[in-house]
Amino acid sequence: MIAETPRNSAASRAMAKPLKRGRACMNCRFLKIKCDGVKPICGPCRRNPKDDDCEYSDGPGRSRTKVLEDTVSRLEARLHELEHPDETTPSVTLHDPYRPYHETQRLSKTPPSLVIPDTPLSHSLSPFSPTSTTSSLHSGKQWHTFGLLESMTESTGSSGSSSSPMRQYGSHGSPFLGAEEPSFLVIQNLLEKFLPHCVQYGFFLNVDRFRESSLLHLPFGHPSRPSPAVLSAAYLWGVHLSRSEPLLHQEYNFMVRALQHAATDPLGAHPSNVLHTLQAEILLSYYLFRIGRFLEAKTHAGAAVSLALGCGLHRIRSSNMYTPSTIGLASDTPISLHPALDNIEEGERINGFWAVFTLHKFISVALEIPSSICGTLEAPGMQIDTPWPLDSSSYTEGSLHPDVRGDSTVRNFLGNSIGDVHDGHSTVALNVKASILFHRAAHLTGQWTPNLPTREFQAFAAAFQSINRLIDSFRLHLPPLDDLDPKDPTTRTILLTHALTDAATIKLHSIFSYADSASKQHCLTAARKMVSYGGLNLHELGHMNPIMGTLWVTACHVFIDEISRLRSIPWPPGYTEGGEEELMEKLRNGINGLSLFSEESALMKYQLTKIQEAFSAI
Template identity: 30%
Template structure:
């Protein structure tokens, strides 16, 4: 019997769409690795690394981390392409610079280190810090090798971001050095040996935190391969250590303190948001998926504000049984500014963005289940609109909250643009919806004074690029229209575009990706004249 081959369309092939099973599309084209296999590879390798961190006194060989997308020949007697190697052997990560002396470490002077850490902490909420800030600062201030101090990989990741965002040319000049140190230490797994009486799983948190910081750094630099390597490492660490299925009651029974519980909850949701937002920005499927056979069940409760855990609260006051699966499906929930959590709204906004990519990518002119698609489309459109309205109504927040509101509102606006992209070229309703949310994204900039900040979440560069292109497309349509055009309509769109491009310009100095996106928008705008 003839078997129809996959046509390679993403995120679901034509065959799976025709059979009404887009969620189950797992076919690998050419040398590619399917989403589930890629995650399995990362999880298997990093679970072994987690066991090493949890049991430092065992004399098992170290695990060799590799890029699972490479099609290396499997080791004899093994189904995996990674073989164990002796401890302390230098580990090479594909495409990432290495230092000549992997064991060497030249820490910055004390005053330099303090400046770098302070610069990092000023922007930590947008860089992916999920550890408790007070404990983190205390651990960062300890001498290297002291009980409870941060490991070399994490400290260098902090120094790396501190140098990137520093106003000192001297410290900025050390960025490459800190980058190489952080990457090599992370790849080699140079984690701090836990103290016998301490929570040894903190080493896993350190590794995951390092991976998140490095992922955001390389993505912000426009170095997507390296960024995705660290992002997938973070995904594999949190899922491999079951942080997506935390049993909070059991942790309380084991006498884990609320702040430590909060760090583990925040670790998962930070990686979840990173995975959802960037997979959508790069037009690909997420690793932490809620659909089809590759779906991952998430039972970890929504993250609370850091202050809530510090005050002893460990569970939401309401909606504990309200999961990410319920949210994505659009199930109603009573949200309130009283339960405001920066990370919760970010994770929800990122999930909507990824869902919009998935739904819009399913559309085909000749699709057999058109009515089912339209119902799904309408439900998600209503959900996105309602969530954006909720975010727009939150007022009188502190600087970090306001900055996160801008990021989350922009995610939601771009989710709407992405969802309507399937129809915007042919239907005026979708075109007007895309234009309206693009203008709303520009208007959200009124929330913050970007002169006070040097950085926003790395994905914002991609989001503003999408917003700008939506505005440019409408300007182009008006210019080419045979019908009379009202100048106030053009001015409204142009003003919004100026606002977004001005914001991109103010942040481009510290984000090569932002600079690249801005340059592309400038060229596209110049071509209109």
């Protein structure tokens, strides 16, 4: 039997002793004690066991301590980079994907240019507008003051020139700290700039009542004044149309204020918050469309449609009985407006619905691809019974007869129904009908493909003939442009109605104009009428609806296509085609119209650029 060797015997220490001694282990180095270098466990670590095993820097891999030391060194170096960015070259360069957007919000003396990708308008979408997360729409204590504007706009005639549709500025010199709205003099100035042109941007409230209540010496948000949302939107348009340099410097701030109120006013207690919020959404959509922020324009147009349908504006004076839905928690308390107090208030609601309807048509055609031009107002089962709108003065005169009722108003018009309950011959109604024809022609064109099955082709041909006859019949009822006063606000609406009708003809026939000479002539005739402007002087018209740029672009493309076709024909030697000179003159008329209004509209400026590029390519 062999005796057991004691653990601390000399023989045991000799067997554990390595053949080669290394440097001190990490534990000993940290404690600054003498190490015998014995592996795997040195003498000091064996006499005083540690939580961590012995580690040597000359091992086969990096020790844990060494890894920690390297990490600490790397973090210290990175911290130095961040604290002294100008003294070092960063090891990692980060990319900010939102930098182009933030650049447009900075304080700058130079107006930012509109950056739109070289793609169809339907895909040129802007980022959402920023909204403040610190503001309080009811107190205004955290907002900035408008007091700076009073000293900069001493008279209503102050004006300036600007090459940009909107100047976006940061917080420096911002007009928002303490006051909830501008001074009385500034408000007067802004309303004088906006109200003469307000109908072009979907304003449906009674102008006289709106002006009178806006100028009451009452607090912002008082129930006797218009709601903060619609007031802020009107102020924004006044700034935008003022052409005054001090006002334009604050345009971005006015826009943010209007966006904030439109989002929160429906939650307030203003007696007209629903109708006034609807008006604000329409004004904001047209504004954003005009300055080229297309995604936001679509968003606010959609909000206006939802609000109008939600409070039943499409069923005003309906002759049909509707059973309320039995699904949902609030089925027994339907959302509705209080009864109209008089003809003027009811007229505001009727015209309000049709203002939303027209905006929806314009946005759909201008910003959607042709094959998807439709929308909520054309959804299956959607029935519009609201009677055709009257001009604002007609409601004041009591022209809305108590017996007037509505039933399938749009459907009867498209079906050319003689039994329509309301003739719809007012200036506003004619404009709505023209927008329907324009939208329907664009939608039908989007459904066309050369290889349609027989049954689908027959259905398409029937729809084509129906809408074509309706356009021709409708054109006969339009008032002529020859004797109109260009300074009369209704003249702009009538000119827009003519342009929409001509554009509907172009949209409908353009898909066949390359192969069918009759369709080509329809397009050329309509385009010539559109750019002749009825002999009116565009300089005297004032501001136009933003959709006019899209209509003029449609006409200009007709001339460009025909000029290109003529130039491609191998004419005999010595033969000159006189038609090209006339087409060039018409094209210049269309370009002049775009050029005139592009000075204040980023959308038309972009459209003008695209037409010039298309012409230079032929």
